[in-house]
Amino acid sequence: MVRIKERYLLVKILYPNEIGTRPDLPDLVLVNQPTTDQLTPALLLRTIRAEVASLFGDYGAGAIEAGSLTVKYHSPATSTFIVRTTRSTYRLVWAALSFMNSVPVKNGKPCIFRVVHVSGTMRKAEEEAIRRARNLIFAAENGRGGQTDDPLGNLFGQPTRSDDATATDLLGIEDDDSDAEMGEVSDG
Template sequence: MVRFKNRWLLVEFLPMPTHTPGREPRAAAEEFTSKQIWVALKQSVLTHFGDTGWGAVGSSLTVKYFSPKTNLCIIRVAREPHKIAWASVTLVTAVDGRRCVPHVVHVSGTIKQAQLAAIRHNREVVARYRARANVPVGYQDSYEEYLRTSAQEIEGLQD
């Protein structure tokens, strides 16, 4: 028996601040959805690799998890064409018309390693938010609950 082998891409979509002349730049208030990310990935594959690239990647490309709070996304793709998907992710410039910069944080062969990397990355992002806010180390805030619930969501993902 042969099993279907995957690659798991852990991607952070960093929204670009919108800049209106004469005003302060501000971050995009609207959040992405996993469906919008999937459509942007499909368009990127079609644009840069054509129908052949989409034929190789399309049947296995799925967005398994997306957190709008940290813009962290877990994408599953078949092992053979995973480099096409990886290249397409890095070439995405906008999701649903909102500019963003994709940052591939981790690539793994199992969902478990992607989950562990996502939980680790969420903790690092929250630590950066706390450092930016200059809060003491023992301070309890809403991020504690977020870290707990996001870890449960991520660990609950099935292959």
């Protein structure tokens, strides 16, 4: 019996055009605002299929049309959703999501669909969604979402909690551009 391998893409909808529009709210909150309730899983599927068809033509449309593309989770409150697709077509879906530039509803806001995690199981994708939501709440509560020079810095690469620090941060190891950084191991 052949097992069909699948991939789960955790997608975050970001609103970078909202930065600085409301001085009473931190930029981190504006970028991660809730999505409209008019956005449904069925509408997301139709939009993703249309974008794949426009980018990859009949090949792309046929590749994802075999019932393999579904929205397994959608949360307008956190602006996240999880898409399930086959392992052979997840790159097509990822590319289509990257090219989408507005919420697919009438008079939809400009936004960015960012694939933040790819997983082989639904459980790992859900755990990552929970971890990201928790980190976002901690960042907003600790004032890290305030007006800064780089409002997207908290989202892209900087740890938001001390337990997310890398091993080199925890051990106090300094980066000295040694051979170990390049993956080479010396015998001594």
